[in-house]
Amino acid sequence: MPELADRLLAGEQRALSRVISMLERGDPSAVEVMRDIDAHTGRAYTLGITGPPGAGKSTIVDQLTRHLRGIHQRVGIVAVDPTSPFSGGALLGDRIRMQRHYLDSGVFIRSVATRGQAGGLPRIVKGIARALDAAGCDVVIVETVGVGQTELGIMSVADTVAVALIPEAGDSIQALKAGVMEIADLYVVNKADRDGADQMAASVTAMLQMSLTTPDWVPPVTMTAAHTGQGIEELWEKLQEHRTYLETSGNLSKRRGEHRTQEFLEVVEEELVRRLRRLVQTDPSLLAKLERVAARDAEPYSAALEFLNDSTLNPGLLTTPTR
Amino acid sequence: MPELADRLLAGEQRALSRVISMLERGDPSAVEVMRDIDAHTGRAYTLGITGPPGAGKSTIVDQLTRHLRGIHQRVGIVAVDPTSPFSGGALLGDRIRMQRHYLDSGVFIRSVATRGQAGGLPRIVKGIARALDAAGCDVVIVETVGVGQTELGIMSVADTVAVALIPEAGDSIQALKAGVMEIADLYVVNKADRDGADQMAASVTAMLQMSLTTPDWVPPVTMTAAHTGQGIEELWEKLQEHRTYLETSGNLSKRRGEHRTQEFLEVVEEELVRRLRRLVQTDPSLLAKLERVAARDAEPYSAALEFLNDSTLNPGLLTTPTR
Numbered sequence: 292m293p294e295l296a297d298r299l300l301a302g303e304q305r306a307l308s309r310v311i312s313m314l315e316r317g318d319p320s321a322v323e324v325m326r327d328i329d330a331h332t333g334r335a336y337t338l339g340i341t342g343p344p345g346a347g348k349s350t351i352v353d354q355l356t357r358h359l360r361g362i363h364q365r366v367g368i369v370a371v372d373p374t375s376p377f378s379g380g381a382l383l384g385d386r387i388r389m390q391r392h393y394l395d396s397g398v399f400i401r402s403v404a405t406r407g408q409a410g411g412l413p414r415i416v417k418g419i420a421r422a423l424d425a426a427g428c429d430v431v432i433v434e435t436v437g438v439g440q441t442e443l444g445i446m447s448v449a450d451t452v453a454v455a456l457i458p459e460a461g462d463s464i465q466a467l468k469a470g471v472m473e474i475a476d477l478y479v480v481n482k483a484d485r486d487g488a489d490q491m492a493a494s495v496t497a498m499l500q501m502s503l504t505t506p507d508w509v510p511p512v513t514m515t516a517a518h519t520g521q522g523i524e525e526l527w528e529k530l531q532e533h534r535t536y537l538e539t540s541g542n543l544s545k546r547r548g549e550h551r552t553q554e555f556l557e558v559v560e561e562e563l564v565r566r567l568r569r570l571v572q573t574d575p576s577l578l579a580k581l582e583r584v585a586a587r588d589a590e591p592y593s594a595a596l597e598f599l600n601d602s603t604l605n606p607g608l609l610t611t612p613t614r
Numbered sequence: 615m616p617e618l619a620d621r622l623l624a625g626e627q628r629a630l631s632r633v634i635s636m637l638e639r640g641d642p643s644a645v646e647v648m649r650d651i652d653a654h655t656g657r658a659y660t661l662g663i664t665g666p667p668g669a670g671k672s673t674i675v676d677q678l679t680r681h682l683r684g685i686h687q688r689v690g691i692v693a694v695d696p697t698s699p700f701s702g703g704a705l706l707g708d709r710i711r712m713q714r715h716y717l718d719s720g721v722f723i724r725s726v727a728t729r730g731q732a733g734g735l736p737r738i739v740k741g742i743a744r745a746l747d748a749a750g751c752d753v754v755i756v757e758t759v760g761v762g763q764t765e766l767g768i769m770s771v772a773d774t775v776a777v778a779l780i781p782e783a784g785d786s787i788q789a790l791k792a793g794v795m796e797i798a799d800l801y802v803v804n805k806a807d808r809d810g811a812d813q814m815a816a817s818v819t820a821m822l823q824m825s826l827t828t829p830d831w832v833p834p835v836t837m838t839a840a841h842t843g844q845g846i847e848e849l850w851e852k853l854q855e856h857r858t859y860l861e862t863s864g865n866l867s868k869r870r871g872e873h874r875t876q877e878f879l880e881v882v883e884e885e886l887v888r889r890l891r892r893l894v895q896t897d898p899s900l901l902a903k904l905e906r907v908a909a910r911d912a913e914p915y916s917a918a919l920e921f922l923n924d925s926t927l928n929p930g931l932l933t934t935p936t937r
Contacts, residue, residue: 321915322915322916322919323916325913325915325916326913326915326916329910329913330910333910417914418915548907548908548909548910549908551907551908551910551914552904552907552908552914554914554915554918555903555904555907555914555915555917555918555921556890556891556894556918558914558915558918558919559890559918559921559922560886560887560890562918562919562922563883563886563887563890563922564883564886566922567879567882567883567886568879571879580878581875581878584871584874584875584878585871585872585874585875586871587652587653587656587874590648590649590652591648591740591874591875591877591878591881592644592645592648592649592741592877592878592881593645593646593648593649594878595877595878595879595881595882595885596645596881596885598878598882599882599885599886599889
């Protein structure tokens, strides 16, 4: 689809929307577009923001976007909606305040739901970020609600990962131990006008000093009161410092290379699963095996490993093109 | 490991704990045990309970266990801990009240975390439930915090799925539209002593009437105030009605057969991914391809599909045993 790729590269928002939709539903034509635009990517700076619900991430993104527009940067925003089947509505409400940017042609906003995708979300978000990059965005911001490991995985799209925290969240410090600390390049203590903000910032700083972080970059702890815009400019400066650090240390291309190989592996995994699901519907010997498992004539776990080690069945799973 | 299987079948709790740990860490010996005990499973009634955080699921499980012990039933409980890296501590607090059952040899309680497992959680929970069944549990209860699609997937272990709701959760009705309704066999409106409980029950009932549910089983809506034990006996009666329905309609063996084939497919998928990860470390041509992707000489998405369609690479992925 060279025409669609060209329109995307020219920055046409409708072409961008269409490519993103193709990525989301696993349309085979998306592969060609992604291949055609790849040489035109790598210019955008990609920022990931995560943190617990209620930390004000959407407000930070909103204010950061406002700031970036003031300095003539084109901004792409990918808002990843939460996985929870029980709390969807409430968390999405925050996004409404982004609406003022919808009429600005220098801002492209896309929400991605964690349900109903044809592929894995970390992989799709990487594709969307690259499409935004190719379409001319200077900064791509990926915002996720930190409610699961999937959301942490999505952060593997970003050059810089910022973790938003709030003063009153005692759990936040616990969270840092649970995998968040490993991905954070910068901390934002938001709602800094509330009691306990300084204390929270001090706790995070203390924790950083105790841990074995890389000696060449110690994540800064910044403070914002995003609803008033306070601290946003300083936040952007700190983000830029991290970007400069990445560039001068050679870690930018290293990190981006790792993200690309991860994406490769994610696609292979998804495709293997898709081919297996197809084989279930078409392969008589697999169907017979599944019937034996269902009828209690074979135990599921051991039967599955037997199936994988049966070389007469396997080649078809990988070599039959399904597209 | 025939000796371990025998000890598990004799109901020895230490053997049970050991097998579950083996399942969790993907120990190859677990496969043999699962195969050896399979013929001794199928006797236990497996109940899944899910619902939003704060719905009182742990209290319901606690009181139901108390009731079941009163009628001399052996109970196995699998408590699936939440995925969230940000809210782990708070949600787990509820589990503390289960402690009174820890000294009762007729109750076996196991917490399973959603992090750090060698395999997919839905598959591991199915294995644990079967081990509990083989060890002589009359009732197996699987409780999950409904914070993600994974948790809904875990419910594919249960004969009967109960969804707990609370009066004040306006989001709950939204949730029913987001996939929960499809898996619920029964609703429990808990905290029925609070305002709005009757209204919540009426809303759920109305929604059930509007939807195209199976005509042969309409999910009942029961009410409990689990912290006082109110409604627990009636809840158990309704659960038994569903069990009887499943048995007399032939749906019990059908549903269990589906769960077994799902488990088979889950194991195959996990194993494929594991073999891919291993191949990354050992296969020179795949490594070369990954390096090209990282260095921007190849685009990740299209390169992954090319790799899958390259028959000279693929057979090794599936046929090389990794255990």
